[in-house]
Amino acid sequence: MILVSACLAGIRCRYDGDSALDERVVELVKKGEALPLCPEQLGGLTTPRSPCQLKGDAELVWIGKLRIFDQEGRDRTDAFLLGAREVLRVMNYYNIQEAILKEKSPSCGRNGVTAYLLKKSGIKVTWLP
16 A cells, blocks of 8 residues: 555645646555545645745754745644644554655655655655656
């Protein structure tokens, strides 16, 4: 089993209410080989939502030295941290050791909050555009 960013599976969970559909990921989900999750939704953020940008290294978010704000100036850091922890909790529950994540996301991107936690926890992570 592989964890996948839910938006890649066609679930409309991105900040703009859209998905980032990738047919290869959809096939993995259909075959029961992948579990789609959205860390931002698991952290309590709505869809659609005001976009957020991670302006720095995700490690700084985890040690409390950097906050994540949406375009309207609201601090969304706690939601990003909670979502990442929930993703890891689910992965541990199902003993999932691999993830395919959405590139250029403050959660799932190469420098994202969730990606950082997964890599630090020994999870194999790859990214799709």
